[in-house]
Amino acid sequence: KAKESGKNRYVLYDKIMNKDFTERMNIEKHLHTAMDNNEFELFYQPQFDLNTNKVTGLEALLRWRSPELGLVSPMKFIKVAEDTHLIIQLGEWVLIQACDFLSHLHKQGLTDMKMSVNISTLQIFQSDFNTKVLKIIDYFKLDPSSIELEITETVLIESFEVVYDKLLKLREKGIGIALDDFGKGYSSLSYLKQLPITTLKIDKTFIDNVSLIQENKTITQHIIKMGRSMGISVIAEGVEHNDQLEYLKKYECDKIQGYLFSRPLPKEEVEKLLKGLK
Ligand code: C2E
Ligand code: MG
Ligand code: MG
Ligand code: MG
Numbered sequence: 663k664a665k666e667s668g669k670n671r672y673v674l675y676d677k678i679m680n681k682d683f684t685e686r687m688n689i690e691k692h693l694h695t696a697m698d699n700n701e702f703e704l705f706y707q708p709q710f711d712l713n714t715n716k717v718t719g720l721e722a723l724l725r726w727r728s729p730e731l732g733l734v735s736p737m738k739f740i741k742v743a744e745d746t747h748l749i750i751q752l753g754e755w756v757l758i759q760a761c762d763f764l765s766h767l768h769k770q771g772l773t774d775m776k777m778s779v780n781i782s783t784l785q786i787f788q789s790d791f792n793t794k795v796l797k798i799i800d801y802f803k804l805d806p807s808s809i810e811l812e813i814t815e816t817v818l819i820e821s822f823e824v825v826y827d828k829l830l831k832l833r834e835k836g837i838g839i840a841l842d843d844f845g846k847g848y849s850s851l852s853y854l855k856q857l858p859i860t861t862l863k864i865d866k867t868f869i870d871n872v873s874l875i876q877e878n879k880t881i882t883q884h885i886i887k888m889g890r891s892m893g894i895s896v897i898a899e900g901v902e903h904n905d906q907l908e909y910l911k912k913y914e915c916d917k918i919q920g921y922l923f924s925r926p927l928p929k930e931e932v933e934k935l936l937k938g939l940k
Pocket of ligand 4: 843
């Protein structure tokens with residue numbers, strides 16, 4: 663009930679914000695046919711390990727090229743895909759594509775490469791979520807430990823028990839679990855202690871100006887320390903400048919992901935980059 667009235671209020675607010683409303687309606691209208699029309703594509707962004715100086719993994723990031731709307735940012739269409747439940751189908755497509763590409767890379771000799779895939783809360787709530795994930799990984803004959811699912815805190819707040827149980831089962835199979843955009847939300851330490859997390863991704867907002875703003879410095883330093891003490895790998899998101907990198911190295915952050923090393927790239931380009939580094 664409370665959720666429903668919240669949603670209505672949101673819709674009303676959107677109506678008042680007419681421009682946003684029209685944009686949203688347009689996205690919704692064209693999103694329904696986008697999948698059948700093959701308008702989605704995955705880009706891949708390298709994750710660079712500061713201990714070994716190697717790319718250890720890729721994050722799959724969804725791109726939508728709409729003939730009517732042009733290139734639409736996931737920041738805009740993921741929310742709509744969630745509200746319309748299209749994300750369930752779309753998210754499954756993403757996982758299949760990402761696993762297919764990873765298996766291709768392994769066959770190309772890049773045998774240690776890992777893949778991170780963003781998962782929406784709504785996907786995890788599906789009763790057959792675990793079965794589907796395991797089936798896809800099995801179909802491509804991948805080691806489950808080469809796959810990491812990126813989740814956000816909202817999923818934990820909404821339904822801790824159900825989610826905890828599912829994630830634990832996936833973790834027991836070897837699948838990695840990353841907590842995305844860490845530090846931005848509630849980031850309850852009690853969740854963190856209980857959850858089978860393998861990676862913490864420090865949100866970009868803390869990495870921006872990490873060498874200038876004391877608060878960002880302190881938070882980043884604490885997340886890195888916390889990760890270390892819990893045996894969780896820590897990755898900094900959105901690293902764009904050398905001074906950020908120097909700072910992260912100094913505080914022994916495990917990994918970086920950001921434009922400084924590489925932007926998200928189409929699969930042919932990322933494959934070329936990885937082969938060049940080998
Ligand atoms: P995210 O998972 O936190 O992904 C990181 C975002 O930061 C990506 O934006 C990436 O392109 C961007 N980024 C990486 N390095 C830098 C940098 O140095 N500077 C700047 N300014 N940005 C950087 P993108 O690709 O636009 O995706 C936005 C969000 O959309 C993602 O945030 C994720 O929450 C969501 N998303 C993307 N693909 C999927 C997907 O397949 N499924 C779901 N459920 N969500 C997705
Ligand atoms: Mg992510
Ligand atoms: Mg993130
Ligand atoms: Mg984000």
